Amino acid sequence: MKRFFHAELQDLHNQLVLMGEKALESVRLASECLMQKKADLAELVFFLDDEIDALEMRIDAEAVRYITLRAPVAADVRLLTVAMQINHELERIGDEATTIARKAKKLAESDRPQTVLCNLPKMAQLTRALLRDAMDTFIEDDSFKAIGLPKRDKEIDLLHKENYDRLSGLMADNAAAAAQIIDLAFISKSYERIGDHATNIAEEVFYLLRGEDVRHSAEVKRAEIS
Numbered sequence: 001m002k003r004f005f006h007a008e009l010q011d012l013h014n015q016l017v018l019m020g021e022k023a024l025e026s027v028r029l030a031s032e033c034l035m036q037k038k039a040d041l042a043e044l045v046f047f048l049d050d051e052i053d054a055l056e057m058r059i060d061a062e063a064v065r066y067i068t069l070r071a072p073v074a075a076d077v078r079l080l081t082v083a084m085q086i087n088h089e090l091e092r093i094g095d096e097a098t099t100i101a102r103k104a105k106k107l108a109e110s111d112r113p114q115t116v117l118c119n120l121p122k123m124a125q126l127t128r129a130l131l132r133d134a135m136d137t138f139i140e141d142d143s144f145k146a147i148g149l150p151k152r153d154k155e156i157d158l159l160h161k162e163n164y165d166r167l168s169g170l171m172a173d174n175a176a177a178a179a180q181i182i183d184l185a186f187i188s189k190s191y192e193r194i195g196d197h198a199t200n201i202a203e204e205v206f207y208l209l210r211g212e213d214v215r216h217s218a219e220v221k222r223a224e225i226s
Helices: 009-033 041-070 074-110 120-140 143-148 150-173 175-210
Strands: none
Touching: 009 041, 009 074, 009 120, 041 074, 074 175, 120 143, 120 150, 120 175, 143 150, 143 175, 150 175
């Protein structure tokens, strides 16, 4: 059943949804900048990051204002607390997308042939899907879906480890391409972190809907894949 909020809480909810869409778009554009070597797309990611930062400050300010002035009931306090946590996770995703775009722009503008992308295309696909589904759990009040998302982050972690191992080997064999290889390693780490932030969003949604903190529970251990 859909939850009904006071108008101010509904506005806060809508702003978080908007922020999530901007975070998703920033990850998409940063990935396209990398895969298609479109350096100009980086500027769009930087612009979106500014918008995400502005939304973060607005959402935090409105949440604090509501707590201060409205004397919210327990259920509303939980919503406000979760909203602020999701707010910060989305801001960090915007930061990681900016890192990817900045490194991708540098790679696209380089005169050197680009080193292999390893698992980065697959990581880009998985992180975007995980973030999309995490935001959908918030929009749709879907606790069942939310509890299943953390396990999917393990695949992203494994791909990142494979990237690290392969890129380390490439650096040993091709010292001249060291700068590019290091940039690719940073990009891989950013995708891994985006997966972590998306997972955190899903766990916060589960807490919002069920009142249970599952961040370290056996049910959602990231080392397990169903």
